[in-house]
Amino acid sequence: MSGETDLSTRVGAPADEQDLEDLALDEDYALNAAFVDMVIDAADRGDGERVRELVAALHPADVADLMGFLTADYREEIVPHIAPEELAEILSELDTNIREEVLDIVAPATLAKALEDLDSDDAADVVDDLDDRKRASVLAAMPAAPRSAIEASLAYEDDTAGRLMQREVVYAPQFWTVGQALEHMRGDAADLPELFFDVYVVDPAMRPQGATPISRLVRMAPNTLLTEIMEPVTEIPVDMDQEEVAYIFDKYHLISAPVVDPGGRLVGQITVDDVVGVIQEESEEDMLALANVSDAGRDASTAGIVRSRLPWLVLNLFTETVAVSAIAVFQDEVQRVVALAILMPIISSVGGNAGTQTLAVAVRALAARELNASNTTRIILRELMAGLLNGFGLAMIMGGAVWFFYHDIRLALTAGLALEADIFVAAVGGILAPLILERMGRDPAVSSSIIVTFLTDLMGFFAVLAIAALILL
Amino acid sequence: MSGETDLSTRVGAPADEQDLEDLALDEDYALNAAFVDMVIDAADRGDGERVRELVAALHPADVADLMGFLTADYREEIVPHIAPEELAEILSELDTNIREEVLDIVAPATLAKALEDLDSDDAADVVDDLDDRKRASVLAAMPAAPRSAIEASLAYEDDTAGRLMQREVVYAPQFWTVGQALEHMRGDAADLPELFFDVYVVDPAMRPQGATPISRLVRMAPNTLLTEIMEPVTEIPVDMDQEEVAYIFDKYHLISAPVVDPGGRLVGQITVDDVVGVIQEESEEDMLALANVSDAGRDASTAGIVRSRLPWLVLNLFTETVAVSAIAVFQDEVQRVVALAILMPIISSVGGNAGTQTLAVAVRALAARELNASNTTRIILRELMAGLLNGFGLAMIMGGAVWFFYHDIRLALTAGLALEADIFVAAVGGILAPLILERMGRDPAVSSSIIVTFLTDLMGFFAVLAIAALILL
Numbered sequence: 001m002s003g004e005t006d007l008s009t010r011v012g013a014p015a016d017e018q019d020l021e022d023l024a025l026d027e028d029y030a031l032n033a034a035f036v037d038m039v040i041d042a043a044d045r046g047d048g049e050r051v052r053e054l055v056a057a058l059h060p061a062d063v064a065d066l067m068g069f070l071t072a073d074y075r076e077e078i079v080p081h082i083a084p085e086e087l088a089e090i091l092s093e094l095d096t097n098i099r100e101e102v103l104d105i106v107a108p109a110t111l112a113k114a115l116e117d118l119d120s121d122d123a124a125d126v127v128d129d130l131d132d133r134k135r136a137s138v139l140a141a142m143p144a145a146p147r148s149a150i151e152a153s154l155a156y157e158d159d160t161a162g163r164l165m166q167r168e169v170v171y172a173p174q175f176w177t178v179g180q181a182l183e184h185m186r187g188d189a190a191d192l193p194e195l196f197f198d199v200y201v202v203d204p205a206m207r208p209q210g211a212t213p214i215s216r217l218v219r220m221a222p223n224t225l226l227t228e229i230m231e232p233v234t235e236i237p238v239d240m241d242q243e244e245v246a247y248i249f250d251k252y253h254l255i256s257a258p259v260v261d262p263g264g265r266l267v268g269q270i271t272v273d274d275v276v277g278v279i280q281e282e283s284e285e286d287m288l289a290l291a292n293v294s295d296a297g298r299d300a301s302t303a304g305i306v307r308s309r310l311p312w313l314v315l316n317l318f319t320e321t322v323a324v325s326a327i328a329v330f331q332d333e334v335q336r337v338v339a340l341a342i343l344m345p346i347i348s349s350v351g352g353n354a355g356t357q358t359l360a361v362a363v364r365a366l367a368a369r370e371l372n373a374s375n376t377t378r379i380i381l382r383e384l385m386a387g388l389l390n391g392f393g394l395a396m397i398m399g400g401a402v403w404f405f406y407h408d409i410r411l412a413l414t415a416g417l418a419l420e421a422d423i424f425v426a427a428v429g430g431i432l433a434p435l436i437l438e439r440m441g442r443d444p445a446v447s448s449s450i451i452v453t454f455l456t457d458l459m460g461f462f463a464v465l466a467i468a469a470l471i472l473l
Numbered sequence: 474m475s476g477e478t479d480l481s482t483r484v485g486a487p488a489d490e491q492d493l494e495d496l497a498l499d500e501d502y503a504l505n506a507a508f509v510d511m512v513i514d515a516a517d518r519g520d521g522e523r524v525r526e527l528v529a530a531l532h533p534a535d536v537a538d539l540m541g542f543l544t545a546d547y548r549e550e551i552v553p554h555i556a557p558e559e560l561a562e563i564l565s566e567l568d569t570n571i572r573e574e575v576l577d578i579v580a581p582a583t584l585a586k587a588l589e590d591l592d593s594d595d596a597a598d599v600v601d602d603l604d605d606r607k608r609a610s611v612l613a614a615m616p617a618a619p620r621s622a623i624e625a626s627l628a629y630e631d632d633t634a635g636r637l638m639q640r641e642v643v644y645a646p647q648f649w650t651v652g653q654a655l656e657h658m659r660g661d662a663a664d665l666p667e668l669f670f671d672v673y674v675v676d677p678a679m680r681p682q683g684a685t686p687i688s689r690l691v692r693m694a695p696n697t698l699l700t701e702i703m704e705p706v707t708e709i710p711v712d713m714d715q716e717e718v719a720y721i722f723d724k725y726h727l728i729s730a731p732v733v734d735p736g737g738r739l740v741g742q743i744t745v746d747d748v749v750g751v752i753q754e755e756s757e758e759d760m761l762a763l764a765n766v767s768d769a770g771r772d773a774s775t776a777g778i779v780r781s782r783l784p785w786l787v788l789n790l791f792t793e794t795v796a797v798s799a800i801a802v803f804q805d806e807v808q809r810v811v812a813l814a815i816l817m818p819i820i821s822s823v824g825g826n827a828g829t830q831t832l833a834v835a836v837r838a839l840a841a842r843e844l845n846a847s848n849t850t851r852i853i854l855r856e857l858m859a860g861l862l863n864g865f866g867l868a869m870i871m872g873g874a875v876w877f878f879y880h881d882i883r884l885a886l887t888a889g890l891a892l893e894a895d896i897f898v899a900a901v902g903g904i905l906a907p908l909i910l911e912r913m914g915r916d917p918a919v920s921s922s923i924i925v926t927f928l929t930d931l932m933g934f935f936a937v938l939a940i941a942a943l944i945l946l
Contacts, residue, residue: 219658253534273745287756302855305856309830316822357785369503
């Protein structure tokens with residue numbers, strides 16, 4: 001079964017399951033359409049046995065993915081065929097709106113049982129999506145220990161380190177040796193996290209003093225003191241925003257980090273696998289925010305899509321109406337030289353594009369914390385200079401083209417100057433709008449593109465018409 | 474020193490260094506401007522001792538960050554003050570263009586010594602940035618083992634698993650027990666990676682059969698067979714694109730994965746900390762590509778910025794010129810009803826915005842592998858329906874506004890119908906352009922926004938003028 005010819009496979013699984021899994025996943029491990037169709041076929045035929053077999057062959061993450069490709073009706077048919085011991089992990093992988101729907105189908109007792117198997121952070125995520133009544137009955141059906149871990153996790157605000165962390169953590173007092181630490185791990189199996197990477201060394205007040213990766217621990221003589229081999233650790237305050245947590249993990253290449261309460265006491269740990277999802281999420285949010293849309297997910301209804309986009313379009317309709325008022329002021333000029341009506345949209349479009357370029361680069365730099373007071377002036381000046389140069393290049397091309405088509409040097413000059421002015425405005429707006437939004441404590445990706453497009457459109461129309469009024473008419 | 478009042482601190486470092494580090498980093502661990510200014514001041518005063526002290530207090534990642542905030546002149550002053558044992562890690566953290574510059578300053582012998590301390594993947598990354606002559610002399614100055622590891626790594630193509638992986642890996646034959654594996658780790662210290670998370674179990678032909686996390690290993694009885702406790706592993710083919718590697722790590726929450734050659738033999742491993750950077754990078758690339766810009770980095774020269782943006786703007790200038798040719802065809806209509814020249818830019822702008830929204834959502838879904846043949850039709854239909862509905866809502870608002878301002882029901886009808894048509898075209902283009910690009914094997918984020926903007930502008934102009942010609946004039 002091992003990958004002689006087909007390399008995209010997880011080795012080590014039972015042979016028959018692996019055959020099906022090979023069928024389900026493309027070379028790049030993405031779920032393929034043919035497999036989704038097989039599941040749909042089996043469900044259409046009412047062949048529950050086959051559905052169970054197909055679903056059982058998949059990794060929980062792939063079952064969650066499969067759910068995303070199905071419609072709500074098929075999901076409802078398939079959920080009962082999921083093995084109870086797989087349910088918990090699948091739930092923690094599902095997109096929020098699909099999860100809410102699946103949670104409606106599953107009985108509270110089954111759910112309570114499934115959640116016991118999850119780390120406290122993942123379990124809390126799932127419980128958070130339950131409506132109040134079901135949440136109460138699920139929690140009531142759970143043993144005290146996991147229930148209080150989940151309740152403690154839910155007490156922290158959304159998108160903070162407290163919500164991201166798991167309470168299960170391996171720690172040791174400062175006077176322990178390597179041998180004692182290893183002994184503790186072997187003995188105390190029930191209380192330990194299922195997977196861990198570091199042992200945190202704490203003082204008597206539970207304040208972290210350092211950490212040792214287990215891969216180092218196992219290579220040391222048993223009588224070595226932990227304090228001799230521990231390394232500095234980066235503490236995460238429990239109320240830190242998850243975006244900052246992700247930044248810290250990325251920057252220092254952390255695998256895990258201790259989370260501390262305001263008194264500096266160890267209350268849990270965050271591991272890198274939780275952070276990978278956050279990084280993905282935060283980058284996607286910036287991209288979507290720049291496009292003035294919040295993603296409603298692949299399972300969104302048409303109404304959900306409309307709700308997530310229409311408000312921004314209405315705002316855009318309004319700002320654009322203000323921008324074109326520049327044209328209304330110069331109506332007579334447009335009527336006399338109709339070529340202006342042709343040139344204006346070109347200029348405002350290219351200006352808008354230039355503004356978006358600057359904006360995207362600035363938003364990325366801000367997200368990566370690459371802009372602060374020590375280089376802001378330099379970066380702004382560089383953007384303005386680049387705007388002038390880009391504008392000059394474009395103005396030469398456009399002026400040349402206008403002269404070629406209209407044989408009118410003054411019209412060519414009007415177009416060129418207006419384009420140069422608009423590209424400069426694009427640079428000013430593209431770099432300043434996100435910086436100012438950030439300074440105001442707002443998300444620089446949200447609404448900045450509306451502002452910049454407004455500025456470049458307004459300037460595009462105004463510059464053409466004002467310059468035309470001066471030199472052309 | 475531990476974090477009673479100030480929580481943003483790494484505990485466990487020497488006290489005086491920690492004071493300086495607290496000063497250098499903001500609450501969210503971002504390097505602050507005041508510290509950058511302190512370094513600049515010390516360099517201006519020629520106070521090498523102080524520069525060394527300031528730089529020594531920082532984590533290598535923060536030194537790299539500091540470099541990004543400085544100009545090239547200051548970097549040249551500061552590099553000689555970096556401790557040789559810190560140099561390697563700082564180099565592997567630097568942005569490519571800054572790294573090339575720093576590599577020019579450092580002597581080949583120092584560099585060869587520094588690179589020995591790095592994992593083979595990080596060392597290869599650095600060597601890749603050297604010019605040919607310097608590369609030869611640096612490699613010649615290195616011992617045979619790390620040199621051949623670096624050369625082997627460089628033999629793989631850029632952005633593949635082979636380049637991302639480290640060759641240092643812990644593996645064990647199938648007949649080993651937990652005790653034997655732990656014994657091996659203690660004995661063989663020099664050959665092992667500095668940090669590792671999994672032991673791979675291989676067959677006699679070096680093909681991975683499974684893996685055991687060390688956190689599980691240390692909790693098992695010494696006479697347990699590895700094959701009893703190993704779990705399935707996800708193999709990464711050595712020539713897999715790094716974007717796919719990142720997708721797999723994210724999907725299955727992997728901490729490490731074995732990399733295999735075309736014969737299925739273990740040749741290295743990829744760890745999640747390498748992948749975090751890739752995920753960040755790939756998401757950023759999509760965002761920038763949608764904005765038609767490649768990031769030239771915070772250290773880019775003005776010329777670098779112009780080069781990365783001007784070609785796209787010229788292309789945009791050209792497509793926009795084609796789009797406005799619709800206006801040129803209907804010049805007489807514009808001259809008779811100058812209000813059309815005011816309405817057209819509003820409609821094409823809102824249409825463009827709607828197209829960008831759809832596009833961003835589609836590009837995100839494609840990157841997350843959330844679109845395949847089994848749901849494409851449904852997603853397309855949903856987008857078109859949402860386009861019709863959004864268009865209807867906007868058309869009512871715009872039609873109403875036009876009627877209010879112009880008291881002309883036919884002009885209002887023209888504006889409303891044209892806007893509805895343009896929003897529909899935006900939906901068609903926004904969903905189909907990325908899907909078709911993807912189907913053609915192209916990156917759906919690159920150039921799709923140029924296509925969609927062209928379509929919405931063309932349609933915006935054409936619809937207004939054609940409808941006006943039919944019902945208004």
